[in-house]
Amino acid sequence: MALNRRNFLKLSAGGVGGALCAEQAGAAPREPKKLPSKAVGMLYDSTLCIGCKACMSACKEANGMPPETTGQPTAMWDTPLETSGKTLNIIKLYRNGSADHKDQEINGYAFMKRHCLHCVDPSCVSVCPVSAMTKDPLTGIVEHHADRCIGCRYCVMSCPFGIPKYEYDEAFGQIQKCQFCAHLQAKGQIPACCDVCPTGASLFGAVSDLKQEAQRRLEMQPGKDYEFSRGQLGAGRPGHVAHAPKYLKNVYGLKELGGTQVMYMSAVPFDKLGLPTHVPDFGYPTVSEGIQHMLYKWMLAPAVLLTGLAYVVKKNTDDANHDDHQPAPDKPSRKRKS
Ligand code: SF4
Ligand code: SF4
Ligand code: SF4
CATH class of the missing domain: 3.30.70.20 (Alpha-Beta Plaits)
Structure with missing residues (x-):
């Protein structure tokens, strides 16, 4: 599948959504902390x-x-x-x-x-x-x-x-x-x-x-x-x-x-x-840290998102540069006019 803007948005939505679903399904609280030995x-x-x-x-x-x-x-x-x-x-x-x-x-x-x-x-x-x-x-x-x-x-x-x-x-x-x-x-x-x-x-x-x-x-x-x-x-x-x-x-x-x-x-x-x-x-940290760890585990989704964003920005910049150096088809160029 070509990675155009539409496909990229579909992929990103799927990746982030997948990570969130996985978090809901599998975000286990971390182990509770134990009383220190000389408490x-x-x-x-x-x-x-x-x-x-x-x-x-x-x-x-x-x-x-x-x-x-x-x-x-x-x-x-x-x-x-x-x-x-x-x-x-x-x-x-x-x-x-x-x-x-x-x-x-x-x-x-x-x-x-x-x-x-x-x-x-x-x-x-x-x-x-x-x-x-x-x-x-x-x-x-x-x-x-x-x-x-x-x-x-x-x-x-x-x-x-x-x-x-x-x-x-x-x-x-x-x-x-x-x-x-x-x-x-x-x-x-x-x-x-x-x-x-x-x-x-x-x-x-x-x-x-x-x-x-x-x-x-x-x-x-x-x-x-x-x-x-x-x-x-x-x-x-x-x-x-x-x-x-x-x-x-x-x-x-x-x-x-x-x-x-x-x-x-x-x-x-x-x-x-x-x-x-x-x-x-x-303790509340067992839950909050469990969710954080799960998000870090699924850092792949934000990574895909960032890579895709970088691709779109680069593609748009290249297109804009290309457009700057080409004469508009419906307008005569100054050179041709002169
Ligand atoms: S010092 Fe007095 S106020 Fe403080 S805990 Fe002891 S009895 Fe209570
Ligand atoms: S004296 Fe004050 S600082 Fe020291 S243990 Fe008691 S409440 Fe805490
Ligand atoms: S969470 Fe509050 S009560 Fe517990 S150790 Fe920290 S400051 Fe003290």
């Missing part, structure tokens, strides 16, 4: 949290963050309403009706701590075009590297938990998010928020140990006294003794979106505390 994490137990916000102050001090008065502009203390370029960690309050009882959904209240969950398969890392977001292959800490960042804010849009924040109020704004106090961990210390928490509501440890601890808590008898570790699980610090609450029977972060290294326990449903609950058991 560190945090267990936040909402039932142990007393809302003292010591963790927020410690976070600011450890990360050199200034106070924020977004909630009350004339306030004389730190009053952020949400995580931001100046606040990497925030304690929020859930309240319902008369809010008489702690850890009760109806007519009760509960606390919730929000910061980066250090996802096992993080969307922010997947979408970053310049690898400014990275996940440590050993510890699993998800870090933002300001020196590589181009400020595109894809990470802000991709995070299912709304965590990375851009400093819109700065002339040369940066992305900010909890880095799990990687700078302290590098010196053998633990994250500042876990270090200061008086009740062990924010508890640091190896993810595998924290999962076992969560299971221990799920098996506790509500109302009975138990000891809860403070700071770092198993590090020997005197514990905090409290009544066991009536926990929800699931731990948030074990499977949500492929798992997170910051996990949550609560007596109030997680959606009431602001966590997305209608989410799949796999």
Whole structure:
């Protein structure tokens, strides 16, 4: 078949269409990422949290963050309403009706701590075009590297938990998010928020140990006294003794979106505390990267398209050049006229 414009368009449509059909038929999600071998994490137990916000102050001090008065502009203390370029960690309050009882959904209240969950398969890392977001292959800490960042804010849009924040109020704004106090961990210390928490509501440890601890808590008898570790699980610090609450029977972060290294326990449903609950058991990058890989696999179609386009452009250019050097048949040439 001669490759004229009409045939070329037919071929291109067929090639691209074929690639798209193949993608629909065979675009398999890529394998989910696995928890790194030395993954560190945090267990936040909402039932142990007393809302003292010591963790927020410690976070600011450890990360050199200034106070924020977004909630009350004339306030004389730190009053952020949400995580931001100046606040990497925030304690929020859930309240319902008369809010008489702690850890009760109806007519009760509960606390919730929000910061980066250090996802096992993080969307922010997947979408970053310049690898400014990275996940440590050993510890699993998800870090933002300001020196590589181009400020595109894809990470802000991709995070299912709304965590990375851009400093819109700065002339040369940066992305900010909890880095799990990687700078302290590098010196053998633990994250500042876990270090200061008086009740062990924010508890640091190896993810595998924290999962076992969560299971221990799920098996506790509500109302009975138990000891809860403070700071770092198993590090020997005197514990905090409290009544066991009536926990929800699931731990948030074990499977949500492929798992997170910051996990949550609560007596109030997680959606009431602001966590997305209608989410799949796999990270979104398993699907988006699967489709990307399939498109790359079918790069043949765009290649044919480009080759054909180049051919058409070249042919048109040659024809135009040829026309420039030939006299128009219906017009007498100037030479002949003269
Ligand atoms: S919570 Fe958001 S910012 Fe943190 S690792 Fe997951 S996707 Fe990235
Ligand atoms: S781990 Fe560090 S940066 Fe993250 S919330 Fe805790 S204190 Fe803040
Ligand atoms: S320091 Fe502990 S108890 Fe106090 S608000 Fe933070 S997580 Fe809750």
